[in-house]
Each structure stands twice: as C-alpha cells, then as structure tokens.
Amino acid sequence: MDPFLTILSGLPTTIALSVLALAIGALVGLPLMLARRARILLIRVPARTAIDILRAVPPIVWLFIIFFGLAETGVQLSPFVAAVVGLGAISAGYLAEVYRGGLMAVDKGQWEAGQALGLPTRDTYRYVLAPQAWRAALPAAATYAIGLIKDTAIAYTIGVNEVLFEANHEAQLGTASPLAILAFAGLLYAILSVAVGVASRRLDRRLQLVVAR
Amino acid sequence: MEAAANVVVRLVDVTKRFGEHTVVDGVSAEVCKGEVLAIVGPSGAGKSTLLRCVNLLEQPDEGRITVGGHEVDASRPLARGELAALRRHAGMVFQAFNLFPHMTVLENISFAQTRVLDLSRDEADRRSGELLERVGLADKADVYPLRCSGGQQQRAAIARALALEPQVMLFDEPTSALDPELGLEVLTVMRQLANDGMTMIVVTHEMNFAKNVADEVAVMADAKLIERGSPREVLEQPTHPRTQAFLRAVLER
Numbered sequence: 001m002d003p004f005l006t007i008l009s010g011l012p013t014t015i016a017l018s019v020l021a022l023a024i025g026a027l028v029g030l031p032l033m034l035a036r037r038a039r040i041l042l043i044r045v046p047a048r049t050a051i052d053i054l055r056a057v058p059p060i061v062w063l064f065i066i067f068f069g070l071a072e073t074g075v076q077l078s079p080f081v082a083a084v085v086g087l088g089a090i091s092a093g094y095l096a097e098v099y100r101g102g103l104m105a106v107d108k109g110q111w112e113a114g115q116a117l118g119l120p121t122r123d124t125y126r127y128v129l130a131p132q133a134w135r136a137a138l139p140a141a142a143t144y145a146i147g148l149i150k151d152t153a154i155a156y157t158i159g160v161n162e163v164l165f166e167a168n169h170e171a172q173l174g175t176a177s178p179l180a181i182l183a184f185a186g187l188l189y190a191i192l193s194v195a196v197g198v199a200s201r202r203l204d205r206r207l208q209l210v211v212a213r
Numbered sequence: 214m215e216a217a218a219n220v221v222v223r224l225v226d227v228t229k230r231f232g233e234h235t236v237v238d239g240v241s242a243e244v245c246k247g248e249v250l251a252i253v254g255p256s257g258a259g260k261s262t263l264l265r266c267v268n269l270l271e272q273p274d275e276g277r278i279t280v281g282g283h284e285v286d287a288s289r290p291l292a293r294g295e296l297a298a299l300r301r302h303a304g305m306v307f308q309a310f311n312l313f314p315h316m317t318v319l320e321n322i323s324f325a326q327t328r329v330l331d332l333s334r335d336e337a338d339r340r341s342g343e344l345l346e347r348v349g350l351a352d353k354a355d356v357y358p359l360r361c362s363g364g365q366q367q368r369a370a371i372a373r374a375l376a377l378e379p380q381v382m383l384f385d386e387p388t389s390a391l392d393p394e395l396g397l398e399v400l401t402v403m404r405q406l407a408n409d410g411m412t413m414i415v416v417t418h419e420m421n422f423a424k425n426v427a428d429e430v431a432v433m434a435d436a437k438l439i440e441r442g443s444p445r446e447v448l449e450q451p452t453h454p455r456t457q458a459f460l461r462a463v464l465e466r
Contacts, residue, residue, distance in 0.1 A: 109311035112270055116305035117325040117377065118297045127324065131315045 003175040004184055007205040008165035018192070020084045024147055025091020032096035036113050037103075046088070047096075054093025060154045062086040083155035087148065096135060102137025103129060116160040126135055137208045142200030146193045154187065163188050219245045220279070221412045222303075227266050227276030227287065229259075233367070236262045236274065238436035239307040243250065249413045253420070256458055258414045258433040261308075267414065268303040268383060268403045269296055281380035301329070304374030308386040310366040312358040312373070318345065324420035337376075344372040348402050363397030368402050370378045372400050375406075382406065384415040392393055400426075420463055424448055432456045 033049035067082040077085065106129050114124030142159040156164040167185035221242040229237040236259045244250050252260045265271040266287070267278065273287040283303030285295055312321050315316050326337035345351050348368040358366050362443045367387055375381060384403065388396035400419065404426050407413060417423060422429050423444055430447040434438040434457075451457045 074323035107309075107311070109307055109309050110313065113305075113307065113313070115270060115296075116268055116300060116303075116307075118300040118329050119325055120297070120328065121293065123328050125327075128313055135315075146288070 003170040003173075003181060006170055007163060007166045007185055007188070008163055013160060013162040014149070014152050014188070015192070017080070017083055017087065017160065018145075018149045021091050021102045021152070022085035022148060024084065024088025024159065025093075025148075027116040028088070028092035029095030029099055032092055033103075034063045036096055040131055049098050051093045054090050055097075059087065059090055059151050060157060062090060063154060063158050079155070079159040080155040082158055083152070083160050087151060087155070089140060090142070090151075091148060097146060098137050099133065101140060102133035102135075105136035106132045135204075138200060138204055138207070142196060145196050145200075149187055149196065153169065160201050221246050222250075222267060222414065223269070223277075223283060223284075224263075224276040224277040227273045227278065229262055229266055229271055229272060229273045234330045235436050240276075240433075240438045242257050242431065242438060242441070244412060245412055246306050246380075246412055247410045248389055248429065249385070249411075249427045251423035251430045252414065252416045252435035253418070253423055253430060253459075254461075258437045260433045263433065264383050264385050264416050267381075268300050268305055270305070271451060272390060288427065301377070302380045303329040304379035304382045304383045306367070306370050306374055306382065306387050307446055310358070310370045310390075311364070312366055312370055314357065314359055315356050315450065316370045317357055317368045318350065321358065325373070326376050341376060342373070344375055347371070347375075347405075348372045349398070362395055364398040366394060367395075367399045371399075371402055371406070381414065384413065384417070385457065388417070388419060402424065418463075420448065433457065434459065 032047055034088060035043050036051060038044045038047070063083060063086045066086045067077060070077065070143065072084075110128055110132065111124060114128045119128070152162060153164040155162055156168065159165070163185050167181050170176065171181045175181075220243050222242075224240055224242045227237055227240045228235065238259075240263055241372070242250070252263065254260055262271055265323060266273045266276075267280065269278070269285070269287070269291065272291065275288045278285055278287050278299070280299050283299045285291060285299055294361065312318075313324070316324060318336060320331065322341035322344055323334065323337035326332045326340065327334055328335075332340070342351070345354055348371055349370055350365055350372070353361055353365055353369070358369065361369065371382075371387075388399050389401070392397060396419070400422050403413070403422070407426050415422070415427065425444075427444055429441060430444045432447060432451070432453065433439055434455045440447055440456045441453060447456065451460055
C-alpha cells in the first residue's frame with residue numbers, strides 16, 4: 001500500500017479523537033463552569049481545583065496516567081478510549097474557562113435587564129446571556145480546538161493509530177523519504193487546523209451580521 | 214393626604230452601604246398612583262442606587278420596601294420568588310438602554326411577555342406591536358437594536374418595560390447617554406406616559422422635565438433625601454442650602 005495512503009488512513013482516527021474530545025469538553029465544561037461560578041464554597045472550590053489540575057498537568061502525562069496508570073488498578077481502557085477520555089477531560093477544564101470568559105464579557109446591564117424584567121434566572125442565562133457569551137467565547141474556543149487537534153498527536157504515544165502513528169510507522173519501515181512522510185503528516189494537521197480557523201471566522205462574521213442587520 | 218391604598222411605592226428607612234461607604238442613608242419616601250417623582254441632585258449623591266433599591270437590583274442593608282402592595286423587609290436575604298414578585302410590579306429603564314442585542318426590537322419586547330406573563334408568542338407580538346406604535350417605533354419592529362439610534366433604543370426599552378404592565382416605571386437617567394435631540398424624543402414619550410397616568414420615579418439631570426412633568430421633586434445629596442416638594446417649591450424656592458448650591462450650579466452651566 002502506498003505509504004501516503006496509509007498515513008491518510010489515520011486521518012479518520014485523528015478527526016474522531018478531536019471531535020469526541022471536543023464534544024466531551026464542550027458538554028462537561030458547561031456544568032464545570034457553572035460549578036466554578038457557584039456561590040457555595042463547597043461547589044466552587046472543588047470545581048476550581050479540578051480546572052486548575054486538568055490544565056496544569058501536561059496532556060501526555062494525563063494520557064499515560066489514564067492508559068498505563070489506571071491499568072494497575074484493573075481499569076484497562078483501549079488506547080483510543082483512553083485518549084478520548086484524557087483529551088476530553090482536559091478540554092472540559094479549558095472550555096469551562098473559555099465559557100466563563102465569554103459570560104464575563106457580556107455587559108452587566110444584560111443581567112440587570114433580565115432581573116428587572118423579572119425573568120427567571122434560568123431564562124436569563126439561557127436566552128439572554130448564553131447567546132451573547134457564546135459569541136464572545138467563540139474565538140477562544142476555536143483557538144482551543146485548533147490546539148486540541150494538534151494535541152491528538154500525543155495519542156500516538158499510547159498506541160492510537162492516528163496520523164502521526166501511521167507516519168512514524170511508515171518512516172521506520174522506510175517505504176518513502178522520512179522527510180516527505182512526516183511533512184505530509186504535518187500537512188494533514190495543518191489542513192484540519194486551518195479549516196477550523198476558517199470556519200470559526202465565518203461563524204463569527206455571521207453572528208456579527210445578525211446583530212448588526 | 215392620599216389614602217394608603219393609593220401608595221404604589223413606599224420606602225421606609227432604606228439604607229445601602231458599599232463597604233464602609235454609606236450610599237443611601239435612611240431614605241423614606243412614598244409615591245402615589247399616577248404621581249411622577251423626579252429625583253435630582255449632584256452625581257454620586259446616591260440617586261441611582263436608591264432607584265435600584267426600589268426593584269432590589271441593589272439589596273439594601275436596612276429598610277422596608279413596598280411596590281404595588283408587595284412588601285419586603287430588605288434587611289434579610291430575599292428569596293428569588295420574593296424578588297420576582299416585587300420586580301413584577303416595577304418596570305425599569307436604564308441609562309444604557311440594555312436592550313438584548315441578539316433579538317430584534319419586537320423580540321426584545323415580546324420575550325419577557327412569553328416568559329413572565331406566559332403569553333403566547335402571537336399574543337405577545339400583537340401587544341408589542343401596539344406598544345411600538347405608542348412609542349413611535351412601529352417601523353423598527355424587525356430591526357436589531359444596534360441598528361437603531363440611541364433615542365430609538367431607549368424608546369424600545371421603555372416599551373419593553375411597559376409590556377409587563379408595571380404599576381410603577383423607574384427611570385435611571387434615561388437621557389444621559391443621548392444627545393439633546395434624541396433625548397427629547399425620549400422625554401416626549403415619558404411625558405406622554407405621565408399624561409396617561411403612569412406612576413413614575415425618574416432620576417434625572419433634566420431640570421425642565423422635572424419642572425414641567427414631575428408632580429414632585431426630591432433632592433438627594435450626600436446619600437440623604439434633603440428636600441422634597443412641588444417642582445415650584447423645590448426648584449424655585451429651595452430651602453436647603455445644599456439644594457440652593459446645586460441649582461445654582463445647574464443654572465450657571
């Protein structure tokens with residue numbers, strides 16, 4: 001098989017890893033952010049600690065802990081699942097902060113207007129603050145997503161056969177010039193990253209147009 | 214004396230501190246149905262904070278607040294339901310309009326009706342249309358707020374507050390962010406509201422509005438309500454030296 005096709009065969013795994021980790025992060029990040037903003041100390045402090053730890057430990061160490069470390073306790077995840085869990089948890093920590101930044105960027109008067117109208121807090125968050133916070137958080141979320149795509153390459157170290165895994169394998173076999181092979185792998189990551197960047201800018205512009213129309 | 218049943222807003226010994234600083238110091242006041250009370254005074258006197266205490270956007274440290282027959286003891290923590298019940302009766306108009314930028318003008322006015330009054334979207338939109346007519350913005354229904362002038366935004370904000378049929382409208386320097394011309398269109402709408410019998414508390418630097426539209430003028434300085442009476446009494450024959458100094462400064466500008 002053509003070595004470049006083999007590398008390309010790792011692309012779906014890289015994409016799946018990115019999408020699943022981002023989806024987990026986006027979902028879990030929301031309650032994590034709410035807990036981080038809670039008035040009750042016993043909720044806020046653990047949430048803040050969790051966010052700090054998730055972000056403080058290098059992704060590669062997390063993946064090693066989850067894949068190799070947990071095995072010791074009898075929890076043996078497949079490489080792919082371990083990578084999704086690890087990168088998803090890290091994403092939750094980052095996205096919780098991205099969401100929080102988005103909320104803080106919304107003018108305080110928006111909350112007050114909701115309060116003054118007697119809107120239930122839930123409705124104020126959901127229909128007034130969230131749409132605006134999302135708009136403010138989008139650039140930071142996209143930047144994080146791009147970083148995440150590149151971080152999926154770390155999954156190679158626990159044996160997930162994604163793009164870098166296949167590229168390294170082909171390079172070691174010497175089926176083609178290692179330089180060409182690794183540059184090709186790099187190109188694939190670049191294409192994914194640029195695609196996310198372009199999509200984010202488009203979405204950003206569309207959201208802006210809606211408000212200014 | 215007005216009958217007690219006619220009192221829409223009653224403040225008793227309302228005090229608000231920010232840390233060491235007392236911003237509102239033991240203010241008591243009553244506003245009766247259909248009355249327009251203008252609160253004037255130097256910046257930093259606590260006028261806006263007092264107004265924000267009325268609908269509990271600021272929780273006072275002491276005092277009792279009654280709005281539309283709903284009374285709360287402001288010195289203790291208030292439940293969300295209690296807050297909502299009181300705010301239900303008070304409409305608020307902010308200096309910075311605070312319209313929801315991601316909703317059209319019509320949606321801004323309809324939204325709370327569907328959530329707070331439980332009206333259907335169609336019914337809410339119909340009522341919003343009437344309100345927009347009333348504030349002269351019928352042609353702006355489907356426009357987003359940021360595409361409107363400041364005066365139009367403020368009129369939309371007034372319509373949004375009116376949509377919940379409040380018993381009193383609170384205005385927090387509603388024209389301070391507007392140039393004179395746009396301010397005038399807002400003042401015209403407010404004057405119309407007053408003529409229609411709406412009970413209003415207006416924190417303002419617009420002395421002409423206070424003189425010509427308000428039934429009563431209250432002067433606030435250094436966290437206290439120092440003088441209160443008819444516009445003629447307060448603005449033309451002020452008794453308190455602090456009021457005299459303030460009015461001199463306003464007139465000399």
